[in-house]
Amino acid sequence: MKPLCLIAVYLVAVTFPLILSMSFGWPPRQFHQELASGLGILAFSMILMEFVLSGRFRAVSNGVGLDRTMRLHQLAARAALVFALLHPLLYQGTPSGGPRPWDPGRQLTLTTDFSALSTGIVAYLLLAGLVVMAIGRTQLGYRYETWRLLHGVVALLIAILLLHHTVSAGRYGSHPVMTWVWLVMTGVAVGSLLVVYLWVPLRKRARPWHVASVNRLTPKQWEMTLAPDGHSGFCYRAGQFAWVTVGHSPFSMSENPFSICSAPASGSKISFMIKELGDFTRTVGQIERGTLAYLDGPYGNLCVDHRTEPGVALIAGGVGLAPLLSILRQMRLTGDSRKVKLVYGNRLADQIAYGEELGEEDVTYVLSEPPEHWKGEVGFIDAALLDRVFSDKEFGEWVFVMCGPTAMMGVVGDHLISKGTPSHRILSERFSYD
Template identity: 30%
Template sequence: MTLAVRAVAAVLAYVGVVLAPLVFAAIGATDPGYGFWTNFSVALAFVGLAMMGLEFVLVARFKPVAAPFGQDALLQFHRQIGFLGLAFVIIHIVISINWGAILTFRAPAFIWVGVAAAAALVVLVITSVWRKRLRIPYEVWHVVHTLLALVLVVGALVHVYLVNQYLSSLWKQLLWGLMSAAFLALIGWVRVIKPWTMRSRAWQLVHVGQERGQTTTLRMAPPAGEEFRFDPGQFAWFVFNRSPFSLTSHPFSLSSSAEQGEIEIAVKALGDFTSAINQLQAGSKVYVDGPHGVFSMDQDEGPGFCFIGGGVGITGLLSMLRTMADREDARKAILIYANRDWESVAFREEIERLEKLINLTTVHVLTQAAADWTGERGYVDREMLSRHLPKGYRRFQYFICGPDPMMDAAEGALLGLGVPTERVHTERFNMV
């Protein structure tokens, strides 16, 4: 089955699961006391509940689910669905809730449980959207996010059971029970079963190095007797010096060649955990969940490649370049590398080494260049790209990774130059 067919099947399955609770509720519902708008709000609540339950699927790192889309795309979809679910819940509350009972504290239990679930959703969205403004450390946010999501889904399910209006028959109770069990099973898989399988497969941190641009490189060796295979450009989730049952793990792109036995990542000090990662010691235990992602030259073959990176976004691109060198790949490669200034260009010497091994041309772009800088200045745009792309560039494969504004500009510029959409590949992890 091709990835395109799997993608269509996954979308249809998603829609089916989202609408299933609504169908279950509608069949046989005969309460004449509900008007159109109340029934409409209840319908939105059912759809929203199914969406919230499926949020666990989107972040459960199931490779068959992520393969047609890419894990980064699923994470972005996960975020947008959170906004939509919040809108559905707010509409449901505004239309259906008995405000008099709430204000006089005489509401029945099912209302208070529903209010608690809704409050959990509101706090979850606020702490995700404004995490940095609220200065919530990533690790704290991750734990709070997980707990709030659990309160949200379990509370919403309990609310449905306590209302009992839509559980009038045994078969409906069984169907709702199966859906509830499925949601909880997903949590169990992610937080218990999968970490349990990883507990005896600890990796070892073998080297900690420093690069320009406040970037730390970490090289890790797999457990004895195990071989770790990945496509150049993919990423993995890492847990350092903690139990595999830790609620917090960190996604990083692999920067090493796919032809090497060990793996390497590069981490820029951006705050929270990343600012202290250079304090890790060789010999530390590391748990690795991966590889993940479809951002890879092995996924999208072409006669040549153009890699466009900004800052630490060079990581996955460097993996592809290193892999080309190890494979003695003779195809043309162009690297457009944007940074603030010349001294912050991470892996500068490594890129110069690769230029001697493969057919690579590098174009450095600096936003704060010194007066004597003779290279490209400013930002990656259509005019700048048109000066450096070779003949036949429309047949190349393009890989872009970096800050969102740079990625948006580069992607738009390539499309404006006539590069087919299917040849432009991006990877975004700005989920919160």
């Protein structure tokens, strides 16, 4: 699915209930009342679409990129919150009351039925809390598994509460046709959760893996290799990632996304480069060989195997080397004739992973805190360094693939654009969002 196609489908889905409501031809109310209803309808449809924009559906995230999918998910949630917050405020001064003989369809009045209003109020508060928790997840210090469970449960509760509120209190939602529309859309949202939390684990359980090895790369980076148990593994492209569950049930919330650093051409085993950051990653070195594991993937489109540019520029910061190493390994194993250059940044020399394998040719090492007698680049991956490594011709013709800290990718992306690199030749992927 192309980015423009995703945007078109998304816009059609979120505006369909609003357009359908407008087609009823009911007598118009005051502008601020109609605006309130419209914002409420948009907020609810956007919230339901959030379930699909979760990054766990390959047809969406692999086609347009996880960056775009998750960014749309994030921005849509914030927009829905704004619409939802404005929705009740714009009703001020509107006549309210229960059913009246002259207004049996409640087209000109608002309900005062507390049961119909209460579900909207609770959803109103939960939605604000959900967005705040998502934005401040790292600052709040929640374990990822705990946050993910809370996020899913609260989102489901919001959808159910809003369904009741919309159908029982809404001017348009009470129409039989609209009621069915909302039931179907809510069913799709709930169904997406069942796919992620039931169908996918069942599929993973049928194709188990085990830990073949765990090797220390640097003081805080590890390579974990998994081997398939009783099956041939799975097909993936260099540069993709997978959700990994180790030592837990496939139905467990204890799964984490890791980029694959092995090459598809290297065989059925799959390797991941993992940095000690969170609760699970700090225990990677303690995982024993033979431990049962499960994979959900592959995801992502940080891939260059079907591209026609004459050269590939790989720009990595820290553990962001993982997917780029997969690409580099695949190019070497398959005898890819395209030129390739790697820029690899770290803070300290002992954080450099796979140094012997990477070698020195066409590799630029960058350290922000170099040791004495360091011969590589010093500082950060910035515009000046890129100008030293790449020519104007390469900026204009090569494909640039980057993965690393958000700040680094922002600087690199801006400079590439300023140098005339077309946006379709700039590939990036990240796992953290502001």
